Amino acid sequence: MTRRPVELRSDTMTLPTDSMRRAMAEAEVGDDVSGEDPTVNKLEAYVAELFDKPAALFVTSGTQGNACAIITHCRPRDDVIAEERAHLVMWEVGGWASLAGVTMTTVHAPRGVITAELIESAVKPRDVHLATTRLVCVENTHNGAGGVCITAEHMAEIGRAARAHGLLVHVDGARIFNAAAALGTPVGDLVREADSLQFCLSKGLGAPVGSLLVGSEAFIHEARRVRKMLGGGMRQAGVIAAAGLVALEETPPKLPQDHANARLLAEIVSDAPGLTVELDDLETNIVFFHVDPAMATAVEFAARAEDRQVRLIGFEGTPSVRAVTHHQVSEADVRFAAEVICDVAAELAAAR
Numbered sequence: 001m002t003r004r005p006v007e008l009r010s011d012t013m014t015l016p017t018d019s020m021r022r023a024m025a026e027a028e029v030g031d032d033v034s035g036e037d038p039t040v041n042k043l044e045a046y047v048a049e050l051f052d053k054p055a056a057l058f059v060t061s062g063t064q065g066n067a068c069a070i071i072t073h074c075r076p077r078d079d080v081i082a083e084e085r086a087h088l089v090m091w092e093v094g095g096w097a098s099l100a101g102v103t104m105t106t107v108h109a110p111r112g113v114i115t116a117e118l119i120e121s122a123v124k125p126r127d128v129h130l131a132t133t134r135l136v137c138v139e140n141t142h143n144g145a146g147g148v149c150i151t152a153e154h155m156a157e158i159g160r161a162a163r164a165h166g167l168l169v170h171v172d173g174a175r176i177f178n179a180a181a182a183l184g185t186p187v188g189d190l191v192r193e194a195d196s197l198q199f200c201l202s203k204g205l206g207a208p209v210g211s212l213l214v215g216s217e218a219f220i221h222e223a224r225r226v227r228k229m230l231g232g233g234m235r236q237a238g239v240i241a242a243a244g245l246v247a248l249e250e251t252p253p254k255l256p257q258d259h260a261n262a263r264l265l266a267e268i269v270s271d272a273p274g275l276t277v278e279l280d281d282l283e284t285n286i287v288f289f290h291v292d293p294a295m296a297t298a299v300e301f302a303a304r305a306e307d308r309q310v311r312l313i314g315f316e317g318t319p320s321v322r323a324v325t326h327h328q329v330s331e332a333d334v335r336f337a338a339e340v341i342c343d344v345a346a347e348l349a350a351a352r
């Protein structure tokens with residue numbers, strides 16, 4: 001009998017639930033570019049209140065949310081400080097350069113968590129030769145570092161360092177609800193120090209489309225113009241916003257189970273021959289393991305798991321394989337996946 005594949009490539013692979021589809025079918029809609037979509041307006045008001053910020057804006061994607069934030073906060077010739085593996089540095093087509101006209105000063109933070117000292121070291125002096133440091137971007141949770149969380153206390157330290165130099169702070173909180181669940185801190189407390197935040201409805205929260213950008217009235221007013229410029233003015237967007245409202249209500253309570261499933265997977269896999277798991281950095285739903293290069297590449301490893309109905313990402317040119325848990329992967333699925341991963345490793349180790 002063939003089994004349904006266990007989808008661990010990303011939490012973006014989550015499919016809309018029946019309750020989301022019902023809400024989408026029944027959503028009250030209007031033209032959102034004119035501010036007349038009641039469902040989008042409801043989502044934006046709900047999110048602003050949830051994050052304890054004055055205003056919010058529904059955008060097409062996390063990438064668009066980050067682009068709107070950088071373009072709104074910065075002018076061309078400004079410089080942005082970010083961790084070198086940050087999603088907006090690496091995986092957003094370099095939009096900061098082409099769309100915002102800014103440069104990027106990257107720092108290496110061992111667990112992905114930027115410190116006050118790293119900010120200090122990256123701020124440029126005021127000098128006729130130099131770009132003007134304007135913005136610090138912080139990723140919570142940090143995807144490339146394995147889903148590591150930034151605490152409210154640490155955010156306060158980042159905020160102090162930024163303010164000391166007159167810098168703004170943007171949080172790429174694609175998975176901020178995972179951080180909130182893991183830390184037991186409300187999302188509002190995690191962004192108290194931030195001038196803006198974007199989070200994704202379409203990752204672990206499980207909605208099909210969309211992100212929200214949150215900040216001051218003036219910031220959101222200007223970001224709305226930028227969104228329009230980028231082609232993100234959507235008309236009857238209430239049909240997708242409706243799914244987002246359901247996701248915000250239904251999914252956050254499920255995230256602790258996703259984290260427990262990730263831990264379970266990592267612990268079982270850590271006993272497999274030739275695999276090394278970063279257990280210390282495992283705080284949320286992202287598991288990274290390294291494959292002994294004498295055994296296989298990460299891409300080959302993922303292909304073998306795929307043959308047995310377990311979907312992982314093997315990163316090209318690296319030994320890293322990633323598995324991401326989400327609410328549509330059960331504990332039984334995770335146990336099955338862990339068994340497959342251990343079997344693949346054992347076969348490769350025997351052939352080594």
Ligand SMILES: *Cc1c(COP(=O)(O)O)cnc(C)c1O
Pocket residue numbers: 060061062063064087088139141143172174175200202203211
């Ligand atoms: C996925 C992701 C984004 C971008 O979101 P898209 O909706 O895929 O554009 C931004 N930041 C982080 C940390 C992400 O994981």
